[in-house]
Amino acid sequence: MGWSELVTRASSRWTEGTGPHPEVVLSSRIRLARNLYDLPFPQRMSDADTEKLLKAAEEGVREINLVGFPSKVTLYRLGGTTPLDRQVLVDKHLISPQQAKDAATKAVAISDDESISIMVNEEDHLRIQVLTPGLQLQEAWRTASQVDDALEQRLQYAFDEQLGYLTACPTNVGTGLRASVMMHLPALVLTQQAGRLFHNLSQLGLVVRGLYGEGTEAAGHIFQISNQTSLGKAEEEIISNLEAIARTVIDTEAQARQHLYREMRLQIEDRVSRAYGLLSNARVITSEEAMRLLSDVRLGVALGVLPAISYRTLNELMIAMQPAFLQRAEGRELNPLERDVKRAALIRSQLAA
Incomplete structure (x- = not known):
C-alpha cells in the first residue's frame, strides 16, 4: 500500500x-x-x-x-x-x-x-x-x-x-x-x-x-x-x-x-430521528455538530429506531468528515464554510447509500 x-x-x-x-x-x-x-x-x-x-x-x-x-x-x-x-x-x-x-x-x-x-x-x-x-x-x-x-x-x-x-x-x-x-x-x-x-x-x-x-x-x-x-x-x-x-x-x-427507551420512548425516538433528519438534509454542518448528531444516530441504530445503517459506515464517516480528510480529498486547503458544505454533502450521500 x-x-x-x-x-x-x-x-x-x-x-x-x-x-x-x-x-x-x-x-x-x-x-x-x-x-x-x-x-x-x-x-x-x-x-x-x-x-x-x-x-x-x-x-x-x-x-x-x-x-x-x-x-x-x-x-x-x-x-x-x-x-x-x-x-x-x-x-x-x-x-x-x-x-x-x-x-x-x-x-x-x-x-x-x-x-x-x-x-x-x-x-x-x-x-x-x-x-x-x-x-x-x-x-x-x-x-x-x-x-x-x-x-x-x-x-x-x-x-x-x-x-x-x-x-x-x-x-x-x-x-x-x-x-x-x-x-x-x-x-x-x-x-x-x-x-x-x-x-x-x-x-x-x-x-x-x-x-x-x-x-x-x-x-x-x-x-x-x-x-x-x-x-x-x-x-x-x-x-x-x-x-x-x-x-x-x-x-x-x-x-x-433500555431504561431511557422504556421511560422516555417518545423523546428518544424524537431525538434520534431529528438527528437523522438533520444529517440527511443539512447543507452546512460543523464537525462538532456532526459528531453530536452521529452519536444520536448510532444510538438510534442500536435501539432499532432508525434504518439499519452499518456501524462501518458510521465509523468511516467519523474519519472522512474531519477537516484534514476533507481537504486531502479535495486536494487543497478549504476555508471553514467550504469544509462545512463538503462535510454536509458527504454525510448526506453516505446516509442515502
Whole structure:
C-alpha cells in the first residue's frame, strides 16, 4: 500500500464495525512501549542517534515481513509528509497527536490493513500498536506480541530484570503495555451515570480519555478506557482485567439505553430521528455538530429506531468528515464554510447509500 492510498481512504481494520459488541465498542487497542538499549530516550537524542533509530526501525520492519503476517508492513519516514496527511493518520488513530509534530525526526510503520502501526521516535523509540474492531483485546494482544517478538529478533530492548521494559514515562515501566477500548456511551451520559462510573474506574486503576487519547475531549460520547500503569502485573492480567471491566461497562450502558427507551420512548425516538433528519438534509454542518448528531444516530441504530445503517459506515464517516480528510480529498486547503458544505454533502450521500 502506498502513502497516497493510506491518507485518502477512510477505512481501517478497526472501522469494520465487526467483532463482539460493535454497538458499544468501536475498537480495541494494544500498545507496547519499547526502547533500544544503546540509545538515549527520544527527548535526549542527537541527530546521529535519530538516524540510527530510523535505520534500526527499517531493519525491524524487514524482520516483521519475513515472519509472514497476513498484511505487509511498510515504514514511512514522516519528514517529507504534510501536516494535513499526518492529521489524517491521527484521525484514523494510526499515530498520536504528539507523533504528528516535529515530523522530521519520526517515522511510522503501518500494515496494509492498518491493524498494525508502529510509531518511531514518539515518547519512546517504538510504540507498537494493534487495533481490532469491537471488543477483541485478546486478538490484539496476540498480534502485538508476535510483532514485538519479530522486532526483538533484530533489536535489543532496554530491559531491567527487576523493573521490566524501561520507558521514557515511569507509568509505562514494566510491561510497557497500554490496553484500551474505545466505547460509545451516550446513555450513561444522558442518564448522568458517566461521572460516577468514571470515578469508580479510576479507583480500579483505569483512566478515561477522549476520542484521540490523552488531553482530548470525548466527542460524540466516545471515550477511551485504558489501564493506567503497567508495573507489577503480567500482560495477560492487565488485559483480562480491562476486558472484564469493559464487559461490565457494556452491560451498564445497555441497561441505561433500555431504561431511557422504556421511560422516555417518545423523546428518544424524537431525538434520534431529528438527528437523522438533520444529517440527511443539512447543507452546512460543523464537525462538532456532526459528531453530536452521529452519536444520536448510532444510538438510534442500536435501539432499532432508525434504518439499519452499518456501524462501518458510521465509523468511516467519523474519519472522512474531519477537516484534514476533507481537504486531502479535495486536494487543497478549504476555508471553514467550504469544509462545512463538503462535510454536509458527504454525510448526506453516505446516509442515502
